Amino acid sequence: MSSFYQIAPNLSISDNPNFGNYYREIVHDLLLSVDTNFSSALNIPPFSTRNCIIEYRDEGPMCSNIAGVHFIFLHVTGNSFQQWLYQFSHEYCHHLINGKMTSSIYGLMWFEETVCDLASLYQLHTIYNQWSTHSNQIKKALSPTFREYLSLYLPEHKQLFSATHHPGFLSLWEQILFEPKYHRDHYNAIATKMFPLFVENPSLWKMILYFGDMRNWNSLSDLFEHLHQTADDSYSKSLSDLEKLLLS
Structure with a gap:
């Protein structure tokens, strides 16, 4: 069973071995920067949105609402820094929009x-x-x-x-x-x-x-x-x- 490292007041990341060995300081700073950049643009305090847990998923990236907690699933391994940033930015935007996060695709x-x-x-x-x-x-x-x-x-x-x-x-x-x-x-x-x-x-x-x-x-x-x-x-x-x- 995975354990989680809290890297910001609202952000935790799983120690799932599928993430591989990665440069934690760099990857965690990238993830934190996504929040601070968005927070600056949105004029809200950094790390002030609801709790968000980052986990690995074989099937690909997605953002889910599970019992009131947002789970951001990524499909990235090791020091693929560009993919960490690309995938997390997309899913964190879903997190900020805070819709119902079902799998249905209709409307806008x-x-x-x-x-x-x-x-x-x-x-x-x-x-x-x-x-x-x-x-x-x-x-x-x-x-x-x-x-x-x-x-x-x-x-x-x-x-x-x-x-x-x-x-x-x-x-x-x-x-x-x-x-x-x-x-x-x-x-x-x-x-x-x-x-x-x-x-x-x-x-x-x-x-x-x-x-x-x-x-x-x-x-x-x-x-x-x-x-x-x-x-x-x-x-x-x-x-x-x-x-x-x-x-x-």
Whole structure:
């Protein structure tokens, strides 16, 4: 049976042997940085969200709500630092959105998945910038690997990303996106399209605090109407720019 190491007030990680032998200081700092970067963008105290346990899972990454505790399952081994960051960022975004976390895919779950893909891109970019000038020489030496890893996904599917430059591209993809299955290639293309706005104004991440259960939404226009009603001055213009980017 696994035991757990508490690495922050709200974060614990399993000693599951499937994680392999990894450089704990570096990996734990990456995981903590995901929270602090998001907390800064969301203007909330770091490590102030509900308890979250990080565990290994053969079947792949996911975020689950088990008896009121969020479990983030990762499928990563050893010093695959880029994968630790990429997977955890995606699942931690689900954790912050705090929906019902069932396996059903309907409503605007495609948009939540897109935003969580965007979270991985954003954190790779942010950690690269933070570590490229870090006083810790190991972190500084690792920083280019995050930029290189980001380049693999920004975008991952160049032909689909090219289609996002055409007005009304989302309406053409609507039937595909609302299918009850994952279309991660499309999510990546849309996330890549959104990426510059979140880099320009990290406060735009505040919108995820008002998503709720994305299965309750059937229209992106309706969601944006709701988000405009809850937006503050730090990101209201950026939210309008995002809506225009996606729906014009």
